[in-house]
Amino acid sequence: MHQEQFGGVEAGGTKFICAVGTGPDGLTDIKTFDTTTPEETLGHTVSFFRRHSDLTAVGIGSFGPLDPDPSSASFGYITSTPKVGWANTDFAGRLRSELGVRVAFDTDVNAAALGEHRWGAATGLDTFIYLTVGTGVGGGGLCRGRRLRGLVHPEMGHLRVPRAAGDTFRGVCPYHGDCLEGMTSGPAVRARSGLPPDELEPDHPAWTFQVHYLSMALVNYICVLSPERVILGGGVMNQRHLFPRIRERVQLLLNGYIQTASILDAIESYIVPPLLGNRSGVLGAIALAQEACEPAD
Amino acid sequence: MHQEQFGGVEAGGTKFICAVGTGPDGLTDIKTFDTTTPEETLGHTVSFFRRHSDLTAVGIGSFGPLDPDPSSASFGYITSTPKVGWANTDFAGRLRSELGVRVAFDTDVNAAALGEHRWGAATGLDTFIYLTVGTGVGGGGLCRGRRLRGLVHPEMGHLRVPRAAGDTFRGVCPYHGDCLEGMTSGPAVRARSGLPPDELEPDHPAWTFQVHYLSMALVNYICVLSPERVILGGGVMNQRHLFPRIRERVQLLLNGYIQTASILDAIESYIVPPLLGNRSGVLGAIALAQEACEPAD
Numbered sequence: 001m002h003q004e005q006f007g008g009v010e011a012g013g014t015k016f017i018c019a020v021g022t023g024p025d026g027l028t029d030i031k032t033f034d035t036t037t038p039e040e041t042l043g044h045t046v047s048f049f050r051r052h053s054d055l056t057a058v059g060i061g062s063f064g065p066l067d068p069d070p071s072s073a074s075f076g077y078i079t080s081t082p083k084v085g086w087a088n089t090d091f092a093g094r095l096r097s098e099l100g101v102r103v104a105f106d107t108d109v110n111a112a113a114l115g116e117h118r119w120g121a122a123t124g125l126d127t128f129i130y131l132t133v134g135t136g137v138g139g140g141g142l143c144r145g146r147r148l149r150g151l152v153h154p155e156m157g158h159l160r161v162p163r164a165a166g167d168t169f170r171g172v173c174p175y176h177g178d179c180l181e182g183m184t185s186g187p188a189v190r191a192r193s194g195l196p197p198d199e200l201e202p203d204h205p206a207w208t209f210q211v212h213y214l215s216m217a218l219v220n221y222i223c224v225l226s227p228e229r230v231i232l233g234g235g236v237m238n239q240r241h242l243f244p245r246i247r248e249r250v251q252l253l254l255n256g257y258i259q260t261a262s263i264l265d266a267i268e269s270y271i272v273p274p275l276l277g278n279r280s281g282v283l284g285a286i287a288l289a290q291e292a293c294e295p296a297d
Numbered sequence: 298m299h300q301e302q303f304g305g306v307e308a309g310g311t312k313f314i315c316a317v318g319t320g321p322d323g324l325t326d327i328k329t330f331d332t333t334t335p336e337e338t339l340g341h342t343v344s345f346f347r348r349h350s351d352l353t354a355v356g357i358g359s360f361g362p363l364d365p366d367p368s369s370a371s372f373g374y375i376t377s378t379p380k381v382g383w384a385n386t387d388f389a390g391r392l393r394s395e396l397g398v399r400v401a402f403d404t405d406v407n408a409a410a411l412g413e414h415r416w417g418a419a420t421g422l423d424t425f426i427y428l429t430v431g432t433g434v435g436g437g438g439l440c441r442g443r444r445l446r447g448l449v450h451p452e453m454g455h456l457r458v459p460r461a462a463g464d465t466f467r468g469v470c471p472y473h474g475d476c477l478e479g480m481t482s483g484p485a486v487r488a489r490s491g492l493p494p495d496e497l498e499p500d501h502p503a504w505t506f507q508v509h510y511l512s513m514a515l516v517n518y519i520c521v522l523s524p525e526r527v528i529l530g531g532g533v534m535n536q537r538h539l540f541p542r543i544r545e546r547v548q549l550l551l552n553g554y555i556q557t558a559s560i561l562d563a564i565e566s567y568i569v570p571p572l573l574g575n576r577s578g579v580l581g582a583i584a585l586a587q588e589a590c591e592p593a594d
Contacts, residue, residue: 048474128447220517221521
C-alpha cells in the first residue's frame with residue numbers, strides 16, 4: 001500500500017530545513033538553505049516541495065512572533081518579528097496556495113515538542129515542555145494533549161527570574177535585558193565569557209550562572225504548568241554537563257514542596273535532552289502535518 | 298420541567314462553604330463551617346448534602362496538595378498537605394460513597410477558574426488564569442479549554458521572581474522564603490508592614506513591593522501560558538487600587554514585546570478582578586459538578 005508522504009519546514013531565523021517523509025526512519029528528502037528574504041526563502045521552500053507531487057500536507061514550525069490560531073484572520077503569518085523584511089509575512093498561506101495542500105503552522109518550539117511527543121522523549125505524555133537554549137531561548141509543549149497557545153503563543157524565553165548573587169552581567173535581551181534569554185542564550189554566554197558556549201570548559205564560572213538561571217526558570221515552568229517532563233534542547237544544551245547540575249539545583253530550589261517521585265526520586269528522567277537531537281524541529285514540522293490530517297480528539 | 302440540582306464544596310484550610318443549586322442566580326442552600334478534623338468537617342459536609350435528595354453530582358474545589366487525576370489510584374485525595382490530620386484524606390471517595398452521587402474534584406483555584414469561565418470574567422475564553430492572593434497564593438485556569446493539570450497541579454504561588462531593589466524582607470514561605478507567596482500573601486503583607494492588608498493605606502510602601510512582585514509573576518504567567526485574560530482574586534486583591542498599578546507595571550515590564558491589543562491597548566480588560574467575587578470558589582465547585590455530567594468535548 002502506498003504510504004502518505006508529509007512535508008516539514010523548520011523555519012529558523014538563520015536557516016530553513018525542509019524535509020519530506022513519514023518520521024525519523026522515513027525521511028526521503030531533506031534540504032537546508034539560508035534564511036534571506038521572504039521572497040527568496042519561501043521561493044526555495046516551494047520549489048523543494050514541488051519536487052514531491054504526492055504530498056498530503058505540509059507542516060511549518062517557524063520562528064516568530066507569529067499567529068498560530070487557525071480561527072484568526074492572520075493565521076499562518078509571521079507577525080511582528082524584528083527580522084528585516086519578515087514582519088507580516090503570510091507564510092502558511094503562500095505554501096497552501098502555491099502547493100495546493102493542507103498546511104499546518106505553529107512555532108518552531110511547539111513543532112519540536114510535537115516531534116518529541118510522537119517519536120522522542122515525550123511519547124505517551126499529555127503535559128510537558130520543550131525548551132530550546134540556543135541563539136535564542138524559547139519553549140513550547142502540550143497541556144493535556146493540546147499544543148500551548150492562547151492570546152498568542154508562549155514566550156518562555158522571556159521569563160524574569162532572580163539574579164544570582166554577585167552577578168553583574170546585564171543581559172543581552174534588547175527588550176528586557178536580564179530575562180532568561182538575555183542571561184542564558186548562546187550570545188549571552190558569549191557576551192558574559194568572551195567565548196562561544198562550545199569552547200567553554202565545563203568548570204568555567206559562566207556555567208554556574210547558566211545553571212542558576214535555567215534552574216530558576218524550570219522551577220517556574222513546573223509551578224505554572226506542572227509538566228510531566230521537561231526537555232532541554234538547543235545548541236547550548238549540547239553541554240551535557242549542565243544536565244546533572246540543573247537537576248540537582250531544581251530539586252534544591254523546590255525543596256521537597258512538590259511531592260512526586262518524578263522530581264524527588266527520578267529527576268534523571270524528568271529533565272532530559274531531546275531524543276531526536278537536532279532533528280526535533282523538522283520532524284516536529286512533519287508531525288504537525290500528520291496531526292492536521294488526523295481526526296480531532 | 299424539573300431542573301437538575303448540583304452540590305459544590307469550596308474546601309479551604311480555614312473554612313468550608315457548601316452550596317446547592319444551578320449557578321449564581323440559583324443557589325437554594327448554602328452553609329459555611331470551620332475546617333477542623335477531616336472526620337468532623339467531612340461529616341458536616343455529608344450531612345449538609347444529605348438534606349438534598351435530588352442532587353445529580355457534587356463538585357469539590359479543595360485546598361491541597363491533592364490528586365486531581367481521575368486515572369490515578371489516589372484521585373480525590375488530599376495528599377501531602379502540612380495541615381494537621383488532613384494528609385492522605387480520601388475526600389472525593391468519601392462523598393461519593395456516602396452520598397451515592399458522582400463527585401468531581403480539583404483544586405480550589407481550578408474550581409474558581411471554572412466558575413469564572415461559566416458565569417464570570419472568563420466566559421468565552423479557552424486559555425486564562427485565575428490567581429488568588431489571600432492567606433496563600435495559588436493559581437488555576439484553563440489551557441485550550443482544559444483545566445490545568447499535569448504531573449500534579451500547578452503551584453503558581455511558588456514562582457520565583459526578581460527581588461525589588463532595596464527590599465530586605467525575607468519572605469514567609471516555609472519552603473522557599475521569598476517565592477511569590479512568601480512575598481505577597483496576606484500574612485506576608487502583614488509581616489512586612491505590621492498591619493493586615495485591609496488596614497494599610499493605599500500609599501503605604503508595602504503596596505509598592507506588592508505591585509512589583511505580582512507584576513513580575515504576571516509577566517511570567519503570560520510568557521509561559523499566553524493567557525487571554527488574567528483574573529486576580531482573593532482577599533488581598535480587594536485592595537482595588539492595586540489593579541491600575543499592576544496593569545501599568547506589566548506593560549512596562551513586557552516593554553512592547555508581546556504585540557497584541559489586549560496588552561498594549563486594552564489592559565483594563567486583560568487584568569481584571571473576578572466577577573463572582575467571593576463566590577467564585579463555591580460556584581466553581583458547582584460548575585465542576587455540572588461539567589462532570591456533560592458530554593466530553
